[in-house]
Amino acid sequence: MDEEDYFPEPIQLLIDGSLDLHLFRPSEIKDLLQDYIAECHALGIFELRIIHGKGKGVLRRLVHTELTRISLVRNFRLAGEEAGSWGTTLVSLHRLPPEA
Numbered sequence: 001m002d003e004e005d006y007f008p009e010p011i012q013l014l015i016d017g018s019l020d021l022h023l024f025r026p027s028e029i030k031d032l033l034q035d036y037i038a039e040c041h042a043l044g045i046f047e048l049r050i051i052h053g054k055g056k057g058v059l060r061r062l063v064h065t066e067l068t069r070i071s072l073v074r075n076f077r078l079a080g081e082e083a084g085s086w087g088t089t090l091v092s093l094h095r096l097p098p099e100a
Helices: 026-042 058-069
Strands: 018-020 047-051 073-078 088-093
Touching (some): 026 047, 026 058
Parallel strands (some): 018 047
Antiparallel strands (some): 047 088, 073 088
16 A cells, blocks of 8 residues: 555535535544634635534534634524434624724
């Protein structure tokens, strides 16, 4: 095996305000959420959907814990039945004024 097999190129994510966490390991969530939220904010996307799935709620609790630590997050809540129910968290970001 070549070194490339061990260290594949990073995957470029589409930044559209909807992040599906099913493809990521729990150990990747903290940095991923911070980076994704910062990029959404920089692009002017202030309403986000974080899809963590229903399962046993472990990933949901991890996501909610991390969201409380990110200063750009204004608030978050579980989605309604029409938008993913308790398998999706809706996040609103602060709209910080532009720097002078």
